[in-house]
Amino acid sequence: MTASPVIAYCGMTHLGLVSGTAAAAKGFETVLFDPDPALVARLERGDLPVSEPDLDATFAACRPRLTVTADAGALARADVVYLAPDVPTDDTGASDLSAVERLLAVVRPALRDDATLVILSQVPPGFTRGIEGVPGPLLYQVETLVFGIALQRALEPERHIVGCADPAAPLPEPYRVWLEAFGCPILPMRYESAELAKISINMCLVASVGVANTMAEICEHVGADWAEIAPSLKLDRRIGAYSYLAPGLGLAGGNLERDLATVMRLGAAHGTDTGIVKAWVANSQWRKGWAARTLKALVLDADPAARVAVLGLAYKQDTHSTKNSPSLALLAALDGVDLTVHDPVVPASASPVPAAAGADPIATVRNADALCIMTPWADYKALDPAAIAAAMRGRIVIDPYRVLDPARARAAGLDWVTLGVASQSQEMQ
Template sequence: MKISVIGCGYLGSVHAASLASVGHDVIGIDVDAAKIEALSQGRSPIFEPDLPELLSEGIASGRLRFSTNMADARDAELHFIAVGTPQSAGAGSADLSYVDGAFDDLVPYLTEGDVVVGKSTVPVGTAVTHVAAVEARGAHLVWNPEFLREGFAVKDTIQPDRLVYGVADGDEYAVQKLNEVYATAIESSSPVIVTDYATAELVKVSANAFLATKISFINAMAEIAEVTGADVTKLADAIGHDNRIGRKFLNAGVGFGGGCLPKDIRAFTARAEELGRGESVAFLKEVDAINLRRRERVVELVTEELGGSVFQKKVAVLGLAFKPNSDDVRDSPALDVAVRLNGLGAKVVATDPEAIANSRALHPQLVYGTTDEALAGADAVVVVTEWPEYKQLDPAAVHEVVRTPIVIDARNCLDADAWADAGWEYAGLGRQVKNGRA
């Protein structure tokens, strides 16, 4: 099928390349000329496993191309809106200017029988504000939310765990067209849920709200564990065996970040308040507050372990991306911890396998280096992103290069006993300090 993807950021670039990889003829359109130039040369604007290969293959096959000209979308029969919906400046609500702009620019090029497919995460009620303009051109509007996990985005696009179509009542034509787009996934047993616009819009934000709540719940338990002598990791294992709860997303630590969960729960809260139902999701404000407190707790823990002050102490911060297998530092707890420690006068040396460039663009005041440079002579080591290379560090070998063997495990991803046995003072969130330095 001939497809256009409007917006070539994280979502759009992955969506365009993935659809081309299963045989569709795809054009990606974005106003950022530098981004389009890079994509046209097969260079990914983000770090995402498998994406560079899909870009190169798609361009070489002729099934994938990119443009800054919206008129190039006129030959497509389906048009995916995949632009960002960032948090509004100075408010919790979503900024819909990119979505509104994409519709305004696309609508004049629509022809009868076209299908416009919203992928962007939007507040409930957004689709109905655009349906009249789309239908006036004889086209159809569907809302088809994305459920991508950074680090697994290509897999989640080609083989999603569910497909949700929000359509106008009785629009079987639009459903048929989307089924053709996703034929490969459907044949591989991805379930399809056909519903109305409002439900489709709510699916993504409610899913993110639930996941954020689960993470903040276990972090709230970590706060209790720290003052009672309990071990939050064993607690999570125990309650996770209850299949009504499950173990996933019960990893206590520095909390969630990235471009989705934080902004989505704030936008959801703001929209509920606009609808006069703010009390229904008022708990999300506490979910957000718990999450932000964990960043403060990591800094407090480093300070406590260094005798009450981090001033002029060298602190190795291992990790800057908000999660491993990503270079995304949007609302990253790891980068926030580095900035806070630096602001307290610590000699921070921060490192990450992929996110240094993005971090430097936001916070050039920080010192960045390799893992070896960060560890050399460190007074404390803080693991803030659970990259495999940090989880696999040899505590005995690292002991030889630091000044003081103190490690703060802000993700509870290290083997506490192994580090203590190697002579380290180990501190994890929601766990008791293990002192192997005696």
């Protein structure tokens, strides 16, 4: 058995492309397969369809170890084959598995009899066990990528969670060699446990988000500052340094919402209580309206003709994704308002309502009566609050993610408003 197995990834959307690039960066010969010739041609030109820090440079540096192809026959070279298309969700959080099933139908007949097929796409409990006709070993592996730091997560995983038909049996040798190259714990378990482990992880993250959002909103009304409280929680070993304790504008990105919807459907099907999950969903929906409610109270109620600038359309920094973006939710509530928008990656055409496109951040805020900074891009953190104040007509800056330095913003004469602390306008009431 070769000491360095050939790894293949099928489906060149975010998950497959980032994971496959990481495999090549770890020194493995890697096949990137997608049945779409146009997408493959784009990849061969180095024109990647997703935006992630360091992804373009890493892909280019690893190109000698990457075979990019629309020919399923190339999968016969691979010892380990990942099925890794992204799984989209609808507005209810329900997964559309049709892309996984279509790609599986193409990949399955191309596999060697001894090749290990690994389902990497997020699928509901029971999906992997229901797959038939795979000639060699079939496994499920939990993906833990995070938009904006996806390549880093792929290169430095905390652990490998592996779903198996028999968790007590040894893992296939090429697959074991591959996983051990990352030097992190390997946790074999039954298929259904692994599929549910991914959902359980996201449930814990949602619980932290729910605490932060609920308590930050109370801070805004009692004179407390959530930014002062959060560090005390991170120093509690029962909670931890890496807890999701930054208040936000509801859940976004699609993955967390998908898992909440899955748990509610499973609860309904099996007669279990999921009331806490429904409360998280309700809290998320409430928080999505924070920016619109604040803007209305501070600006639009008094001046419906006000000009509003919005910086950021992506749901978070360092990604092109706008799935459930708080910025787009805000814009949808501002139909008819005079809007100018900017994002370093996402075009202004993504706005759900008519909005002018700003050439750059300062041009976007020029003559605005209010500014909403809705995505914490590094470009926006580098902005000088004094330059913003000089360009704006008004003084209200709604900055939920604390992109601007509060002291500098207030020194520039801006009425700076954020999550988890009362605004100057509220303090004077």
